[in-house]
Amino acid sequence: MWNEIASWQEMLTHRPDLSAKTIALYTQDARRFATWLQSEHPGLKATEITPIDAKTYRDHLLAKRFAPTTINRALISLMLFFDTLDGTNPFRHLTMIEVVEPAPVALSKTEWNAIRRCAEQLVRRDHGLALALATLFRYAGPRVSEVAALQIPDVQIGARRGLLIIRCGKGLKHREVPLIQASPAFGTDGVIIITYDEDQRAGGLSGHGGLGDGGHIATAIFRWPRARLRLPAAAWQRPRPKWA
Numbered sequence: 001m002w003n004e005i006a007s008w009q010e011m012l013t014h015r016p017d018l019s020a021k022t023i024a025l026y027t028q029d030a031r032r033f034a035t036w037l038q039s040e041h042p043g044l045k046a047t048e049i050t051p052i053d054a055k056t057y058r059d060h061l062l063a064k065r066f067a068p069t070t071i072n073r074a075l076i077s078l079m080l081f082f083d084t085l086d087g088t089n090p091f092r093h094l095t096m097i098e099v100v101e102p103a104p105v106a107l108s109k110t111e112w113n114a115i116r117r118c119a120e121q122l123v124r125r126d127h128g129l130a131l132a133l134a135t136l137f138r139y140a141g142p143r144v145s146e147v148a149a150l151q152i153p154d155v156q157i158g159a160r161r162g163l164l165i166i167r168c169g170k171g172l173k174h175r176e177v178p179l180i181q182a183s184p185a186f187g188t189d190g191v192i193i194i195t196y197d198e199d200q201r202a203g204g205l206s207g208h209g210g211l212g213d214g215g216h217i218a219t220a221i222f223r224w225p226r227a228r229l230r231l232p233a234a235a236w237q238r239p240r241p242k243w244a
Contacts, residue, residue, distance in 0.1 A: 001037065001046045005030045008081050029077035033057060047087045054078070054090040068097040112138065140164060140177050
């Protein structure tokens, strides 16, 4: 089996999508399995390994108290390795270790007030950009990369309602967050004030231990400087909404 692992390692080095660290981890997992196999079943060939042997090895890693992520990576490494050999892949349909993710912890009111105060102190210098980003992250729940990719057409505001469009989220997922316009009295120069409709259409964050406090929550999304978005000048010559 050691010769097969060496050949597989050589094959992996020609894959441009794999880093040297990833290749080292893959081959390390394969060598650890070969060492275990040699001690448990001396003389057994790689093509003679069965799904029962694969399950036994997974249970062995569990008994050795390896982290679930380490075990799952090892099973994936071995599945990729046995794909290069003749015969049935014993690791192809082996059940992975399921990891239950902890529920997200919301900011306390004290923590949120401290963040908001810091953002409000920057209003004169950044025209409210920090405050807009802070409230958007807290109440609408987008990722940093999703906010960085926002363009003006992605924020669609009508007479009473609007839509925040995430065009390329994590996993290439398209997502739309419904928005409700707040009172024009909250508007300031260059700023769009909206409220986030925190209901089931938006994921029901408040009902699942999320970031919001429930109900319709005021949120700000700012019309950023043209230089920040690198938009053509024509995009900034549209009529301004009466409430902005």
